[in-house]
Amino acid sequence: MASVSSTTNKLSSSVQPPGRMRVLKERSGPSEDGPVVYWMFRDQRIRDNWALIHAVDEANRAGVPVAVAFNLFDQFLGAKARQLGFMLRGLKQLQLDLQESLQIPFFLFQGEAEETIPDFLRECGASLLVTDFSPLRKVQRCKEEICKRVSDLVTIHEVDAHNVVPTWVASEKLEYGARTIRGKINKMLPECLIDFPTLQPPSRKWAATSRLIDWDDLIADVLRKGAEVPEIEWCEPGEKAAMEVLMGSKNGFLTKRLKGYSADRNNPLKPRGLSGLSPYLHFGQISSQRCALEARRVRKLFPQAVDTFLEELIVRRELADNFCFYQHHYDSLQGAWGWARKTLMDHASDEREHIYTREQLEKAKTADPLWNASQLEMVYYGKMHGFMRQCHIASNISVMKMLMYWAKKILEWTRGPEEALEISIYLNDKYEIDGRDPSGYVGCMWSICGIHDQGWRERPIFGKIRYMNYAGCKRKFDVDGYISYVKRLVGEIKKRKSESLLSQKAKELRSS
Numbered sequence: 001m002a003s004v005s006s007t008t009n010k011l012s013s014s015v016q017p018p019g020r021m022r023v024l025k026e027r028s029g030p031s032e033d034g035p036v037v038y039w040m041f042r043d044q045r046i047r048d049n050w051a052l053i054h055a056v057d058e059a060n061r062a063g064v065p066v067a068v069a070f071n072l073f074d075q076f077l078g079a080k081a082r083q084l085g086f087m088l089r090g091l092k093q094l095q096l097d098l099q100e101s102l103q104i105p106f107f108l109f110q111g112e113a114e115e116t117i118p119d120f121l122r123e124c125g126a127s128l129l130v131t132d133f134s135p136l137r138k139v140q141r142c143k144e145e146i147c148k149r150v151s152d153l154v155t156i157h158e159v160d161a162h163n164v165v166p167t168w169v170a171s172e173k174l175e176y177g178a179r180t181i182r183g184k185i186n187k188m189l190p191e192c193l194i195d196f197p198t199l200q201p202p203s204r205k206w207a208a209t210s211r212l213i214d215w216d217d218l219i220a221d222v223l224r225k226g227a228e229v230p231e232i233e234w235c236e237p238g239e240k241a242a243m244e245v246l247m248g249s250k251n252g253f254l255t256k257r258l259k260g261y262s263a264d265r266n267n268p269l270k271p272r273g274l275s276g277l278s279p280y281l282h283f284g285q286i287s288s289q290r291c292a293l294e295a296r297r298v299r300k301l302f303p304q305a306v307d308t309f310l311e312e313l314i315v316r317r318e319l320a321d322n323f324c325f326y327q328h329h330y331d332s333l334q335g336a337w338g339w340a341r342k343t344l345m346d347h348a349s350d351e352r353e354h355i356y357t358r359e360q361l362e363k364a365k366t367a368d369p370l371w372n373a374s375q376l377e378m379v380y381y382g383k384m385h386g387f388m389r390q391c392h393i394a395s396n397i398s399v400m401k402m403l404m405y406w407a408k409k410i411l412e413w414t415r416g417p418e419e420a421l422e423i424s425i426y427l428n429d430k431y432e433i434d435g436r437d438p439s440g441y442v443g444c445m446w447s448i449c450g451i452h453d454q455g456w457r458e459r460p461i462f463g464k465i466r467y468m469n470y471a472g473c474k475r476k477f478d479v480d481g482y483i484s485y486v487k488r489l490v491g492e493i494k495k496r497k498s499e500s501l502l503s504q505k506a507k508e509l510r511s512s
């Protein structure tokens with residue numbers, strides 16, 4: 001295992017498939033009958049959540065009550081209004097539904113989880129803490145600290161509720177690429193890609209009621225503090241909205257848009273050509289297992305589209321978790337393979353045609369109108385089209401991954417690979433609604449450091465890292481059309497923003 005070295009893998013006797021849960025800490029004192037607490041972090045949903053299912057199941061078997069706790073970190077990898085607003089609006093709905101449908105209380109804490117969670121466990125006398133799984137360093141370290149801080153009477157279970165095949169089950173080591181992990185994942189699918197059991201309200205109710213949470217005040221606060229990157233309008237938060245995007249009757253991906261997925265996903269002029277699920281998957285407002293189950297049900301209609309989607313959703317996404325879990329340096333040059341580090345450093349001082357500062361890049365002030373458009377799409381729209389981040393060419397045997405223009409250009413225009421990686425991750429995490437995700441770190445590492453890729457013909461600056469240029473994009477899609485599309489998009493967003501500011505000012509004047 002990656003970071004909690006004393007962990008043992010234990011088969012759970014509960015309703016979940018074997019290996020989905022691992023024991024981070026076993027109580028050493030006598031068996032206690034305190035309540036179960038589920039510290040929800042990455043899987044922010046009620047439906048199809050193996051961690052919640054496990055927590056309720058354990059509570060029912062011990063005849064004790066169960067609660068959900070959530071910690072809002074003071075600062076989580078630079079998240080701004082865009083990401084925090086989306087998350088809190090989703091959690092606001094979740095609290096209501098949790099209380100109404102399952103009568104499970106929801107407790108919200110603010111600060112550092114390594115303090116708030118042990119404090120809460122002490123306060124309610126809990127015997128079992130259940131957590132969901134994230135491979136990110138900050139979360140893994142936080143769990144190590146919680147393991148040290150809780151009393152000997154508390155057991156801690158971690159459940160991978162995010163991946164179809166739990167990361168530690170899919171592979172016990174850092175995988176080289178999709179081709180080395182694909183077979184391992186596919187072998188586990190019959191056991192892991194199964195229907196979820198129905199979640200019933202726990203048999204024993206929590207005695208005290210949950211504390212009142214002033215959601216509107218909390219949301220206003222994060223919007224004010226993170227105003228530099230405002231919320232987006234096109235993506236409604238929450239579990240219901242997520243299911244609507246997956247299979248709603250209006251514009252659901254599987255119900256209405258699947259047919260064009262294989263072709264339209266490579267067309268940056270068709271942002272709806274992709275599933276649009278990544279914000280929901282990132283915040284855990286939808287389960288990837290649910291997406292895969294529903295996609296499989298319609299496979300006979302569009303087999304190629306479904307196979308492509310499942311490759312992205314399961315193999316590529318879970319490969320990213322594998323990388324971050326087993327490679328602690330998942331966001332720095334240290335995390336690259338030796339050959340890639342060497343070739344990048346051999347070419348680090350090669351002459352560059354342009355050198356831009358982080359500020360120039362952030363403001364899209366480069367000499368390349370295509371790159372500027374993609375950067376502006378990310379800054380204003382909150383999600384760059386997949387093609388701009390990664391291009392796919394369908395071949396008769398596989399979907400071949402190509403370079404990512406946006407990130408590759410940053411390598412070309414900065415003083416070396418370390419700076420390029422730092423800036424691309426900074427921009428991606430700051431503006432993308434689905435940023436601060438293993439898929440984002442791997443996307444940047446793939447583009448700049450050749451992770452999950454192979455060596456290519458050596459050339460200046462890039463060395464043996466795969467190269468892509470403007471001419472390559474021009475051959476694949478209507479570059480001018482894309483630039484005009486982004487110009488229009490940004491113009492509309494700016495106009496709506498100034499209209500809403502005006503109406504807010506008018507409202508304030510009327511009420512003063």
Ligand SMILES: Cc1cc2nc3c(=O)[nH]c(=O)nc-3n(C[C@H](O)[C@H](O)[C@H](O)COP(=O)(O)OP(=O)(O)OC[C@H]3O[C@@H](n4cnc5c(N)ncnc54)[C@H](O)[C@@H]3O)c2cc1C
Pocket residue numbers: 265274275276277278279281282309312313314316317318320385386389390404407428432434435436437439440441442443444446447
């Ligand atoms: C430089 C770069 C930065 C990226 N940053 C992010 C990021 O911050 N957050 C993020 O979630 N993804 C990121 N990706 C991966 C990918 O581009 C997005 O997941 C995808 O564009 C999301 O749109 P979608 O849900 O409509 O995709 P779809 O094509 O509909 O795919 C369905 C799901 O499959 C998964 N997926 C698709 N492509 C990949 C991939 N290459 N690697 C891993 N998982 C994948 C995602 O979970 C996605 O939601 C990045 C890729 C690159 C090259």
